[in-house]
Amino acid sequence: RKEVEQDPGPFNVPEGATVAFNCTYSNSASQSFFWYRQDCRKEPKLLMSVYSSGNEDGRFTAQLNRASQYISLLIRDSKLSDSATYLCVVKLNTGNQFYFGTGTSLTVIP
Amino acid sequence: GAGVSQSPSNKVTEKGKDVELRCDPISGHTALYWYRQSLGQGLEFLIYFQGNSAPDKSGLPSDRFSAERTGGSVSTLTIQRTQQEDSAVYLCASSLDLGTPAYEQYFGPGTRLTVT
Numbered sequence: 586r587k588e589v590e591q592d593p594g595p596f597n598v599p600e601g602a603t604v605a606f607n608c609t610y611s612n613s614a615s616q617s618f619f620w621y622r623q624d625c626r627k628e629p630k631l632l633m634s635v636y637s638s639g640n641e642d643g644r645f646t647a648q649l650n651r652a653s654q655y656i657s658l659l660i661r662d663s664k665l666s667d668s669a670t671y672l673c674v675v676k677l678n679t680g681n682q683f684y685f686g687t688g689t690s691l692t693v694i695p
Numbered sequence: 696g697a698g699v700s701q702s703p704s705n706k707v708t709e710k711g712k713d714v715e716l717r718c719d720p721i722s723g724h725t726a727l728y729w730y731r732q733s734l735g736q737g738l739e740f741l742i743y744f745q746g747n748s749a750p751d752k753s754g755l756p757s758d759r760f761s762a763e764r765t766g767g768s769v770s771t772l773t774i775q776r777t778q779q780e781d782s783a784v785y786l787c788a789s790s791l792d793l794g795t796p797a798y799e800q801y802f803g804p805g806t807r808l809t810v811t
């Protein structure tokens with residue numbers, strides 16, 4: 586079983602729409618959670634960390650549900666520039682590995 | 696300031712040849728990771744360096760893969776006797792010392808390796 590699972594999409598949404606991605610993780614020892622963004626043929630870049638109480642950064646809101654072992658990313662008022670692949674990343678409280686999901690593809694349509 | 700740099704950006708090699716990929720992490724970052732990403736796949740962890748500690752090599756797929764980090768800074772990933780399945784983008788990332796919560800990883804632009 587993969588450590589991190591994501592719906593690969595693609596999600597095609599019109600500008601201005603709200604879109605949500607979920608990601609599940611298998612290991613209850615997971616401690617640190619992140620969303621990274623990866624543009625086509627580019628390197629991943631941190632979008633936001635995910636905190637236990639949930640956190641918001643502008644149009645982006647991240648939530649963590651430890652009981653159900655999933656994290657979510659909500660994007661409000663989608664922009665064309667939000668088109669990218671969104672990677673869910675988890676780190677356990679032991680060891681050195683960060684576990685990356687395969688990503689969810691988002692295309693925002695004019 | 697300067698980000699993580701990698702060289703070469705692209706490498707085409709014949710099956711059976713050895714290749715060396717280089718990573719220059721952000722100055723002051725003690726943690727360094729190598730990943731590879733195949734088309735349509737997630738990032739696969741290869742190896743991790745932290746300061747002067749022994750590296751975590753648990754992700755290396757075979758003994759053809761090795762990596763070094765000299766002086767706690769520059770790292771090289773070596774693939775011996777390359778195979779076609781080694782074709783992928785090899786990404787290097789660095790971060791500050793791991794803490795709780797873990798620090799952000801900064802990625803280099805990657806080396807696109809094609810084995811013909």
